[in-house]
Amino acid sequence: MTGPKLIDPYGTPAGADPRGALQSITLDLDRTEGESVNKMKSTHLEPFPDPVLEVPDDLKRSVIVSSVDYLLNWARKSSVFPLQSGLACCSFEMISAAMARFDLARFGMEAMRASPRQADLLIVAGTLTWKMAVPLRRLYDQMAEPRWVISMGVCATSGGPYYQSYSVVPGVNHIMPVDVYVPGCPPRPDALLYGIMQLHDKIRRYSLNGQAAGRE
Amino acid sequence: MTTVWSGGALAEAIEAFAPGSVESSAGSDVWLKPESISTVCEGLKIRSEFKFDLLSSLTAVDYIDHFEVVYHLTSLPMNASAVLKSRVGHGRTEASIASVVPIWRGADYQEREVWDLMGIRFDGHPNHxxxxxxEGYPGHPLRKDYVTYDQSIASTAPGAADSLKGAE
Known part of the structure; x- marks a missing residue:
């Protein structure tokens, strides 16, 4: 053999962990992560029921119009701050919906919050894999109530083209309750805006008498 | 224009410095014996007539009765490219081959990907x-006999059991 003897680029010492020096450091982290993913897979078998607004029977017969409800719901629906999170290609349609041409700011939604503590709306924009499901559920849990979820695109809604894939969640409603589904692959910004307007309609119908806004 | 090594010429050139390491050659491919992959790759990288300093891609194919690891090499100084292959895991037994990370560091993630999805072990990998x-995922999903384990439709599909049997 000519030329210099090649060396191990990572400088693994002799007699080290046979799986590699780096792995001996990170193995515990990986195992913890894997356990959390497997736990989520085994415990989230059934989808959450979609949160629908139900009027109790005793209220159906008598209409109550509350100005407090109106004011509260108007304030809520006019400042739904979305969480700045995108999973796949749908997020680019979400981004262009926020740009000047489609102008999400018309709905008081221009402030995409980088922190879930300040966000009201989680737009699941793109394919959700099981490995990403754990962090996304954590983001959802960190959002303050009332909170809403829009499932954007067929991947988030049912798995879409990746239905029955080994790594994709078959619908984000297995991970968290979904308020509005927006079909499309990807949906145009118009479709997302329509979905957001549907959500606005839904928020308008909450009442202090009935179901609290944005609960599971 | 990049020169593509023909399989025959490359096999001859490899035999010149590492005798007995070539299994066969055809077209633009050379099939190497798995136990000689380290020697051959090291030679291809540092010898002046090759200078294959870049591993363009490392991937694997499932041929049911065996696996094939494929190496695409590029030489920037010589403006040449070559394809190496190696058959491992005959009879779907424990498939393993020596890691080439000590030779091309770019092989690190690609070998991990092949291990993750195809289940071929790379001996000597620094972070295998x-x-x-x-971690804890059952099986290697790009294998031909992999059946999606949590989707009842996939496992009851007609022919699913037969394809598993044929693979064994």
Whole structure:
């Protein structure tokens, strides 16, 4: 053999962990992560029921119009701050919906919050894999109530083209309750805006008498 | 224009410095014996007539009765490219081959990906673990006999059991 003897680029010492020096450091982290993913897979078998607004029977017969409800719901629906999170290609349609041409700011939604503590709306924009499901559920849990979820695109809604894939969640409603589904692959910004307007309609119908806004 | 080594010429050139390492050659491919992959790759990288300093891609194919690891090499100084292959895991037994990370560091993630999805072990890899799926995932999903384990439709599909049987 000519030329210099090649060396191990990572400088693994002799007699080290046979799986590699780096792995001996990170193995515990990986195992913890894997356990959390497997736990989520085994415990989230059934989808959450979609949160629908139900009027109790005793209220159906008598209409109550509350100005407090109106004011509260108007304030809520006019400042739904979305969480700045995108999973796949749908997020680019979400981004262009926020740009000047489609102008999400018309709905008081221009402030995409980088922190879930300040966000009201989680737009699941793109394919959700099981490995990403754990962090996304954590983001959802960190959002303050009332909170809403829009499932954007067929991947988030049912798995879409990746239905029955080994790594994709078959619908984000297995991970968290979904308020509005927006079909499309990807949906145009118009479709997302329509979905957001549907959500606005839904928020308008909450009442202090009935179901609290944005609960599971 | 990049020169593509023909399989025959490359096999001859490899035999010149590492005798007995070539299994066969055809077209633009050379099939190497798996136990000689380290010697041959090291020679291809540092010898002046090759200077294959870049591993363009490392991937694997499932041929049911065996696996094939494929190396695409590029030489920037000589403006040449070559394809190496190696058959491992005959009869779907424990498939393993020597890691080429000590030779091309770019092989690190690609070998981990092949291990993750195809289940071929790379001996001597400095960080041999899954790269995309999570720790504790059952099986290697790009294998031909892999059946999606949590989707009842996939496992009851007609022919699913037969394809598994044929693979064994």
């Amino acid at each position: 673990k899954r790269i995309m799926l999570w």
